Amino acid sequence: MVVSGDYPHLHPAVRPFVDEATEVRVRRIRTDRWIAYARANAALAAMEDLLTFPKRMRMPNLLLVGPTNNGKTMIVEKFRRAHPALTAVEAADGVAVLPVLRVQMPPGPDEGRLFGAILDGLGVPFGPRDRIAAKQDIAVRMMRATDTRLLVIDELHNLLSGTSMQQRRLLNLLRWLGNELQIPLVGVGTAEALRAIRSDDQLVNRFEPFALPVWEDDEEYRRLLATLEAALPLRKPSHLNDPVMAGRILAAAEGVLGEIIAVVVRAAVLAVETGTETISARMIEDAGFIRPSERRRVAV
Ligand SMILES: Nc1ncnc2c1ncn2[C@@H]1O[C@H](COP(=O)(O)OP(=O)(O)O)[C@@H](O)[C@H]1O
Ligand SMILES: [Mg+2]
Structure with missing residues (x-):
């Protein structure tokens, strides 16, 4: 007692x-729990800021940068839980909403796999042989329909496992996605991810690095x-x-x-x-x- x-x-x-x-x-x-700390709270606040940012052509983006196993994914998951999805049944107007979508940059990255990851995150089934253009079309339409307001791309450093050609194409694609949907992107990765972003002149100005140092x-x-x-x-x-x-x-x-x-x-x-x-x-x-x-x- x-x-x-x-x-x-x-x-x-x-x-x-x-x-x-x-x-x-x-x-x-042994059960995982959320331990709050100042840097994590600041990162959450920065993401909250992005979410309330008015739509415009060039949306600001954020890049959470830190070593592996240093709490990056926990932060974006905490953020996602704070903005839960509603199923069509739960939503007032009968349309499902998914404010924060988190996907992982696939290893051996290409456009088809990235759109596959996005469709998985949206819970949309697709066939392994679906064309990239078709996946892209459905992904963008579904993100609009479910009112996705922020896209998190975790494990962004996986970009670097692709050829430099693939890397460039995926960086272009990220830029295109942000513009097309007019939503902010949050990249999450190690210092190598930052290096990849920096290789793209147009992206580097739009991704604000947020460091989570050791x-x-x-x-x-x-x-x-x-x-x-x-x-x-x-x-x-x-x-x-x-x-x-x-x-x-x-x-x-x-x-x-x-x-x-x-x-x-x-x-x-x-x-x-x-x-x-x-x-x-x-x-x-x-x-x-x-x-x-x-x-x-x-x-x-
Ligand atoms: N805020 C936190 N509160 C409690 N445990 C945490 C927190 N952040 C990280 N951890 C612990 O550290 C581990 C690694 O965190 P994770 O977010 O997966 O790192 P990263 O994405 O940077 O590789 C988690 O599995 C968890 O056990
Ligand atoms: Mg992680």
């Missing part, structure tokens, strides 16, 4: 979970650790934002957000399973953890 005032190190909504069975708590700890030991990082700690149902405080702990976690994660979260989650699971109920600096090291760069070395 949780008495009010217990577990002050936890977010009030998390306190009731500390008395759950071990397996239940472990599952809860994390450093600063106030924002300490706040992230505090938020994370408050979200994990351990019975004792761990003081993750103490300088030594914060430093170890950052080093183990090599500054990448997905790894920061993964390291802490693994240590929290250990804390529950071993009954210590608090994460120690030692546990961060002992969490059976291989650094991202070492893992890459192991993988090859």
